[in-house]
Amino acid sequence: MKTPPRHDADSPARLCVAVTECESEVTPKHVECRIGKNISFDEGVLQSYFFKGWDARLYDALLVGAVVEYCDRTRRRGDLSWKRDFQVSIPVHEPDHWRSSPVSSALLRALTFLTGDSWKIEFIGRSRRAQLKEQSLLAFPSGAEGILPFSEGMDSRAVAGILQRKLGDALVRVRLGSSEQTRGMSKGLPCPFAATPFNVTGSKNQFRETSGRSRGFKFSTLCLVASFLAGTKRIFVSESGQGSLGPALATVGQAHPDFRTHPRFLRMMEDYSEALLGWRPRHEFPQLWSTKGETLIEFTKGDTGLASELTKTRSCWQKARQVGFKNRLPHCGVCAACFLRRMSLNAAGIEELPGQYLWRNLSASRFEEGCDPEFPKKKITKAMREYAIAGVLHMEHLRELSVIGLADSALDRESFFLARELSLTYEDVRARLGRLFSQHSDEWLGFLSSVGSESFIHDWTRPTK
Numbered sequence: 001m002k003t004p005p006r007h008d009a010d011s012p013a014r015l016c017v018a019v020t021e022c023e024s025e026v027t028p029k030h031v032e033c034r035i036g037k038n039i040s041f042d043e044g045v046l047q048s049y050f051f052k053g054w055d056a057r058l059y060d061a062l063l064v065g066a067v068v069e070y071c072d073r074t075r076r077r078g079d080l081s082w083k084r085d086f087q088v089s090i091p092v093h094e095p096d097h098w099r100s101s102p103v104s105s106a107l108l109r110a111l112t113f114l115t116g117d118s119w120k121i122e123f124i125g126r127s128r129r130a131q132l133k134e135q136s137l138l139a140f141p142s143g144a145e146g147i148l149p150f151s152e153g154m155d156s157r158a159v160a161g162i163l164q165r166k167l168g169d170a171l172v173r174v175r176l177g178s179s180e181q182t183r184g185m186s187k188g189l190p191c192p193f194a195a196t197p198f199n200v201t202g203s204k205n206q207f208r209e210t211s212g213r214s215r216g217f218k219f220s221t222l223c224l225v226a227s228f229l230a231g232t233k234r235i236f237v238s239e240s241g242q243g244s245l246g247p248a249l250a251t252v253g254q255a256h257p258d259f260r261t262h263p264r265f266l267r268m269m270e271d272y273s274e275a276l277l278g279w280r281p282r283h284e285f286p287q288l289w290s291t292k293g294e295t296l297i298e299f300t301k302g303d304t305g306l307a308s309e310l311t312k313t314r315s316c317w318q319k320a321r322q323v324g325f326k327n328r329l330p331h332c333g334v335c336a337a338c339f340l341r342r343m344s345l346n347a348a349g350i351e352e353l354p355g356q357y358l359w360r361n362l363s364a365s366r367f368e369e370g371c372d373p374e375f376p377k378k379k380i381t382k383a384m385r386e387y388a389i390a391g392v393l394h395m396e397h398l399r400e401l402s403v404i405g406l407a408d409s410a411l412d413r414e415s416f417f418l419a420r421e422l423s424l425t426y427e428d429v430r431a432r433l434g435r436l437f438s439q440h441s442d443e444w445l446g447f448l449s450s451v452g453s454e455s456f457i458h459d460w461t462r463p464t465k
Contacts, residue, residue: 014085015075019067021091021127031074031203035091039066041198046132048194049229056093058225059130061276064090064107064121065221066198072115072214073200073207082256085118091126098123102275110268115213116256145170146234147227147281149219152177154313154341158299159238159287161306171236174226176219193226216260217269224273224281233281237261240292241436242340242398244285245418249410250397252390263288263421285422289432291439292340293347300348307350315341322384323358325375333357334370334388339395343447359388362451370456392460399444400462401437411437 018026019033026032033039041062049058071086078084092098104121111119148163150156150173163171174193196218202208223235237244239261247258259265266283274280287295300306316323316331316338323332331338338357345352354360364370367388368380401407415430422429451457 013075013078013081013083014087015071017067017071017074017086017088019063019088019090033067033070035063038070038201038203039063039198040201042195043133045195045197047134048192049197049225050132051192052229054131055229056129057097057277058228060092060094060098061221061225062197063092065218066200068111068217069200069214070202072117072212073209074202076208077211080254082116082254083118085120087120089122089124092123093126093129095123095125097276100275103272106268106272106275110265110272111217113268114216114259114265143170144172144230144232146232146236146284147172147174147223147230148236148238149174149176149223151175152313154310154315154344155238155240155243155287155292155295157310157313158295159236161299162295163236163286172226172230172232174223176222192230193222196222211255213256213258213260216265219260220266220269224269224277224279227281228273228277228279233279235266235281235283237266237283237285238287239285240287240290240295241433242292242440244288245414245433245436246394246398249401249407249414250394252394264417267421289436291347291436291443292344293443294439296344296348296350300350307348310350311345311352311356318387322379325379328355330358330372331356332384332387333359333362334384334391336391336394339391343395343443346447346450347443362457363455365454365456367456389460392457395444396460396462398437399441402434402441 016027016030017033018024018030019035019039020026021035023034024032046059049062067088067090071088075084075086090098097103104123108119108121111117145167146163148156148160148171150160152175160171160173172192175191175195177195227233227235244261244263247260248262249257251257263283263285270280270282290298296307296310300310314331316333317335318332320329323330331341333342333356342357342362358372358375359370360372361370367385368377371380401411411430411433415426415433418424418433419426419429448455448457448461
C-alpha cells in the first residue's frame, strides 16, 4: 500500500491520520486508524444495506463517514479556537474517482461547512477488495417512496407516524442506533438498514472531543446510501424548526454554527451524492416550520396511546456516568434537549410518568433542591449546573428571535439562504420564521409559567419581553 505523505503536525490543532487496511508502519507524525480495529464493520448490518449486491463505491462512502467521525472525536477543539486542521489518507477501491474535482470538492465543501474545520483528504488505492462473506434475503418493501432517518427518538417516532399515515409501508426507516437496539425483523427476515453498519473506536478506547458535529455527515451519508439502494430520491428530515434551524441561529461562545440537519448542509450532501454516485436525492423538511410541540400535537391528535409511546423515548444528552444511579438512567431534565422535550410535551398537554427526570422538581427555588433527593450530592457538580444554565439560555436565545428589532438581521440573513435552498420567496420564508419563533416563545413562556415564578430557572432567564 502506498505510504501516506508526511505533514507538518506541529500545530496542536492539527491531526494527521493514516487509515490502514492492516497493521502497518506509519510516520511518527501520523495517527494510525486501522480498518478492523478502530473502524469495524458489522457484517450482518452491511447485509441489510447491500441486499441488491455488493457496491464498492457505497462501502467506501460508509468508510469515509467512519473516518470523519474518528478524526472529529480524536482531536480535541482548543479552548480559544474552534477550528482544527485534518490531513487524512484513506484507501478506496476507485481512487481516481474520489480524487476527481467534482467528488473531492463536494465532499470537502460539505465537511468544512458542517464542522468549521479544515480538511485535506488524499485517496489512495486499496491493497485488497472489501466484500461481504455471504448474501441474505431481506424483507424489503416494494415501491419505496421515501427514506426517514430513525433514531427511536421523539422527533423520528412522531414524524414516522405522521408520514406513515400517507405513505404506509412505502416509508423506509434508516435506523441510526446500534444493531442490538434497533435491528428489526419482518416476517422472520432481517429488516433493511437495520442499524449503523460501522463502529468507531479511539486509540486506547478513548475519544477526546464531544461536540459531535460529524454526526451530521455520518447520518446523512447513511441516508444517501439507503436512498440510492432503495431507489427513492425522497429523504425526510424529522427535526422541527427548533431542531433544524435553532442550533445554527443560537450559537454558543466561539462555537461554529450547528448545521447538522440544516437545509444548507443537506443540499451540499445532495451535491456530494450526485458527484459520487450520479444520484441526486432531495431532502424534504415536513416539520421545518413547526415547533416540536406542534409536531407532537399533530402526531397524537389526542390519542393517549400515542402520547404514552412518546414518553418512552429518550432525549437527554447526558451520559450514564453523569446521571445514572441505582441501575436507572433517567433524563437529566435540565440540558437543552431535556428542556425542549419538557416544554414541547407541556405544549402538547402530554404528562410523563414520575421518575423520568433526575431534576424532577423544576419548581424548586434552588438548583440543587430540584434534584432527586436520592441522587448523590457529590455528583451535582459545577459543570452540571453550567450545563443547565446553557440549556435555559438556549431556549431563551430562541425566544429572543421572536423579539422585533432584536434579531431582525439574523432572521433576514437566514431567510435569504433558506429561500434559495427551499425554492421559496424571501418574504414567505421570513414570515414563516417569524411565526415559528413566536410560537416557540409562547411555548417557552407557557412552560416557565407552569413551573412557577419561584423556580430556579427564572434566575437564568433574560428580562427581554
